[in-house]
Amino acid sequence: MIVDLRSDTFTKPSADMLQAMFTAEVGDDVFGEDPTVNALEAYCAIIFGMEAALFCPTGTMTNQIAIKCHTQPADEIICDKVSHVYIYEGGGIASNSGAQVKAIDGIRGMITADDVVGCINPDDVHKANTSLVVLENTGNRGGGSCYNFDEIIKIKKVCTENYLKLHLDGARLFNALVVTKQTEKQYGEVFDSISICLSKGLGTPLGSVLLGKTDFIKRARRVRKVFGGGMRQAGYMAAAGLFALHNNIERLAHDHYHAKEIAQQLLTKDFVGKMMPVETNIIIFEVLGEDGPRKFCEKMKQNGILCLPISATQVRMVTHLDVSREKTNHVLEVIHIL
Numbered sequence: 001m002i003v004d005l006r007s008d009t010f011t012k013p014s015a016d017m018l019q020a021m022f023t024a025e026v027g028d029d030v031f032g033e034d035p036t037v038n039a040l041e042a043y044c045a046i047i048f049g050m051e052a053a054l055f056c057p058t059g060t061m062t063n064q065i066a067i068k069c070h071t072q073p074a075d076e077i078i079c080d081k082v083s084h085v086y087i088y089e090g091g092g093i094a095s096n097s098g099a100q101v102k103a104i105d106g107i108r109g110m111i112t113a114d115d116v117v118g119c120i121n122p123d124d125v126h127k128a129n130t131s132l133v134v135l136e137n138t139g140n141r142g143g144g145s146c147y148n149f150d151e152i153i154k155i156k157k158v159c160t161e162n163y164l165k166l167h168l169d170g171a172r173l174f175n176a177l178v179v180t181k182q183t184e185k186q187y188g189e190v191f192d193s194i195s196i197c198l199s200k201g202l203g204t205p206l207g208s209v210l211l212g213k214t215d216f217i218k219r220a221r222r223v224r225k226v227f228g229g230g231m232r233q234a235g236y237m238a239a240a241g242l243f244a245l246h247n248n249i250e251r252l253a254h255d256h257y258h259a260k261e262i263a264q265q266l267l268t269k270d271f272v273g274k275m276m277p278v279e280t281n282i283i284i285f286e287v288l289g290e291d292g293p294r295k296f297c298e299k300m301k302q303n304g305i306l307c308l309p310i311s312a313t314q315v316r317m318v319t320h321l322d323v324s325r326e327k328t329n330h331v332l333e334v335i336h337i338l
Contacts, residue, residue, distance in 0.1 A: 003327040006308045008172075008255075008281060008320035011203040013240060020243040026235035029055070030225070036235030040242050044196070044209045048188035049244075052217035054210045055238055056229050059171045060082075062195035062210040064092045065223045067132065070193070072167040073098030078119045080106040082141035084169055085134050087321050096227070100128055108276060109139025110147055113154035114167050120162050133159055135167040138176045141310075143276030143284040143294055144259075146176040149186065156190045166190070171197040171208070175280040178252045192216070201281060202244035203321045227262035248321060255281040255319040258328040262317060265335045271296070273313075283317040284310070303334040 004010045013021070014145055028124045041053040045234035056062045063085050066289045067077065077093060083105035085093060093099050104111045121127035133155065139145040168191045170176075177184065187194060193212040198204040210220055224230060231237075256279075263278040266285055273286030287296045293309035300307050310316045319328070 001304050001330055002152065003305045003323060003331055005317040005319065005323065005331070006306050008200040008318045011199075011201075011207055011320050011322050013203065014321075016247070017203065017240050017243045020239045021236045024239035026233040026236045028232050029234045030230040030232060034233065034235040034238070036242070037231075037238040040238040040245075041209065043242060043245065044211060047184045048186045048194060048211050049185035050194070050211040051214045052212065054217050054220050054224060055231075055234060055241070056208050056210060056224055057206055057231065059169070059195055059197040059199075059208040060089045060092065061224070061227060061229050062208040063134075063167075063169050064089060064096050064197060065210055065220045065229075066167045066193045066212075066228065067093055067099065067134070068097045068223050069219045070101045070132045070167060071097050072129070072131070074128055075099045075131040076102050076121060077132045077134060078102050078104065078111075078116055078130065079134040080104050080109050080111050080136065080139070081213055081214070082106075082139070083134060083136050084140055084171065085136070087141075099132075102130070103323075107142075109136055109142030110145055110151075111135070111155070113158045114318040116155055116164075120164070130162070130167045130193075131277060132166060132167060134167045136171070138172040138280050138282070140171070140282065141284075142280030143278065144172065144280035145277070146179050146279050147287050149180060152190055165192045167192060170194050172200055172280065174249050174322075175201055175252050175256070177292050178249065179256065179279055188304045198241040198244055200317065201255060201320055202241075203239060203247045204240040204244050207241050251321065252281070255321065255323070258319045258323055258325075259283055261319070261328060262319070262331055262335070264315045265332045269335065269338065270336075281319045284314055286313050287315055299338060300334065303330075305331055305334055 042055040199209040275285035
C-alpha cells in the first residue's frame with residue numbers, strides 16, 4: 001500500500017470522472033468553440049456570482065494572468081511573505097508583469113487590513129505605485145489556514161478607499177468554504193478576481209479557473225494566449241472540472257477529518273515539535289532531534305507513506321480524496337510504532 005501525502009495534486013481521476021471526460025463534447029477553445037469549456041466557465045461564473053470566467057491549465061497561470069491584468073510595470077503588489085504567488089511561481093510577478101512585491105510578515109500566511117494600510121505607498125515618484133493586494137485562502141504554507149471573512153471585508157474596504165484591486169489565490173478555496181460555511185457568492189462580491197484550482201482537493205488531472213468582470217476576462221484571455229495557455233480540445237479536461245465541482249466539494253470534509261486524526265497521532269510522539277493548527281487538509285509540523293525531517297520522511301517511505309520535508313525543521317502532509325479510510329488507518333498505525 002502506498003499513501004501519498006506529499007500534496008493533494010497527486011490525486012488520480014475516478015472511474016466516473018474518466019467517463020465524464022471520455023464522453024465530453026469538444027471543440028476548439030481558442031476559437032471559443034469548445035462547448036464543455038464554455039459550460040465550465042459559465043457554471044463557475046454563476047456559482048460565484050461573477051460576470052465571466054476563463055479556464056487555464058494551472059493555478060500559477062490564473063494567478064499570473066490576474067496580476068498582469070491588474071498591474072502596470074513598476075507597480076507594487078502587497079501579499080504575505082509566504083504567498084504562493086510570491087515564493088512558488090518562479091518569479092513570475094517580476095518576469096511576467098514587471099512588478100515588485102511588498103511582502104508582509106503575516107500570521108500563517110494571512111494578512112490584516114491594518115497590515116495593508118501600513119504597506120500602501122504614498123503618491124510619490126520615488127515610490128512604486130501600489131496597485132494590487134493578493135490574498136491566499138487557504139494558506140498553503142500556513143498549514144491550510146482559513147481567513148476570517150470579516151477580515152477580508154475590512155481588507156476590501158481598504159482597497160476600495162485606496163483604489164487598489166483585490167485578487168484571491170483560491171487554489172484551495174473550497175476547503176475553506178467547507179470549514180467556514182461562507183458561500184462562493186460571498187467571495188464573488190468582494191474580490192475583483194478569483195483563481196480556483198480544480199486539480200488539488202477536487203481531484204482533476206489539471207485546470208484552474210479565473211473569475212472576474214467581463215472586460216477583465218477579455219483581457220485575461222488575450223494574456224492567456226501570450227503566456228502560451230490557449231488550448232484546443234480542452235473540453236476533456238473541463239469535463240473533469242465540471243464533474244469535480246458537482247461531486248467533490250462536500251467530501252472535502254472527509255479529508256479534513258483524516259488530517260486531524262493524523263495530526264492528533266503525531267502529537268503523541270516526542271519527536272514532534274510545534275504544529276500549525278490543522279483547519280483543513282494540510283498538516284505542517286516540526287520534527288525534533290538530530291534525524292530531522294528528511295530522516296522522518298525516509299522512515300515513513302519505508303512503510304509506504306510519502307510525505308514532504310519543506311524546511312530544515314518541518315514536514316508537510318496533505319490529505320486528499322485518494323487517502324481513504326484504510327490508508328488513513330495505515331498512516332496512524334505507522335506513526336504509532338515510530
